[in-house]
Amino acid sequence: MPEGDTIFRSARSLNRALAGKPVTGFRSTYPKLTRFHDDTPLTGQTVDQVESRGKWLLMHFSGGGTLATHMLMSGSWHIYKPGERWQKPSSTARIVLENREYHAIGFNVPVAEMHTPQSLLRDGRIPAPAGDLLRPDFDPDAALERVMARANQEIADVLLHQWVLAGVGNVFKSEVCFVAGLNPFRKVSTLTADQVAHAIAVARRQLGSNVMEDSPGTIVTYRGTGRRTTNHSDPTESLWVYGRNGQPCRKCGERIRHRLQGFDARVTFWCPQCQPMPVGTDFDG
Numbered sequence: 001m002p003e004g005d006t007i008f009r010s011a012r013s014l015n016r017a018l019a020g021k022p023v024t025g026f027r028s029t030y031p032k033l034t035r036f037h038d039d040t041p042l043t044g045q046t047v048d049q050v051e052s053r054g055k056w057l058l059m060h061f062s063g064g065g066t067l068a069t070h071m072l073m074s075g076s077w078h079i080y081k082p083g084e085r086w087q088k089p090s091s092t093a094r095i096v097l098e099n100r101e102y103h104a105i106g107f108n109v110p111v112a113e114m115h116t117p118q119s120l121l122r123d124g125r126i127p128a129p130a131g132d133l134l135r136p137d138f139d140p141d142a143a144l145e146r147v148m149a150r151a152n153q154e155i156a157d158v159l160l161h162q163w164v165l166a167g168v169g170n171v172f173k174s175e176v177c178f179v180a181g182l183n184p185f186r187k188v189s190t191l192t193a194d195q196v197a198h199a200i201a202v203a204r205r206q207l208g209s210n211v212m213e214d215s216p217g218t219i220v221t222y223r224g225t226g227r228r229t230t231n232h233s234d235p236t237e238s239l240w241v242y243g244r245n246g247q248p249c250r251k252c253g254e255r256i257r258h259r260l261q262g263f264d265a266r267v268t269f270w271c272p273q274c275q276p277m278p279v280g281t282d283f284d285g
């Protein structure tokens with residue numbers, strides 16, 4: 001499942017490969033996109049910018065249109081040199097965007113829509129730039145307000161909400177709560193503003209450290225996800241709690257627990273010792 005860091009890296013690479021260059025070819029298996037292309041050809045337009053907003057990837061074209069894609073569970077964008085062998089079957093290619101130097105292929109991209117500047121602003125699902133943890137113009141005070149406003153919801157669920165904090169997915173949800181020392185099932189109303197502000201800062205740091213580059217400025221044609229929240233370089237020790245049910249906590253040795261949480265029943269991992277519920281709370285976690 002791609003999270004904000006993965007989409008950010010994809011957008012950064014796509015931006016380097018596509019921005020400022022005229023589009024020489026566009027194909028899609030989505031009738032809505034090809035109809036748009038028939039009416040307003042993308043070929044000949046320039047890609048102005050590719051950016052991520054939480055888990056959405058936006059490609060802005062010089063003609064004023066924006067292609068918004070969301071990867072959900074299965075989608076991914078790859079960049080290839082013309083003639084380079086694709087690493088996924090061509091039958092799963094949903095969108096192909098070409099310039100003279102690069103071909104960008106959207107494999108299994110389940111959500112793809114063309115927007116005007118107006119429809120982009122009106123869209124209730126695509127976060128505004130200032131809500132994205134990975135952007136330099138991220139506004140932590142406004143994010144704190146949005147979290148605190150959800151007093152009756154559990155903190156881990158609120159962290160997942162893309163309109164509250166764009167970028168945190170299911171892995172980071174558990175990792176952020178662990179590092180912040182918060183039980184993921186605590187209602188926001190039981191937390192102080194300082195605790196929430198700290199959790200937001202942890203989320204920003206964890207996502208940020210997962211988008212740092214080994215070779216800044218290069219265009220990466222394909223890369224797996226080597227996500228890491230601990231300081232260990234060993235890939236088997238890269239996460240604190242996520243996916244570690246029943247294994248000993250890396251800090252205290254207690255057994256890591258897991259449980260489904262929230263409306264979507266997403267799995268949450270935590271250490272009951274390092275992330276206790278406050279005394280007097282009716283909860284067995």
Ligand SMILES: [Zn+2]
Pocket residue numbers: 249250251252253254271272273274275
């Ligand atoms: Zn622990």
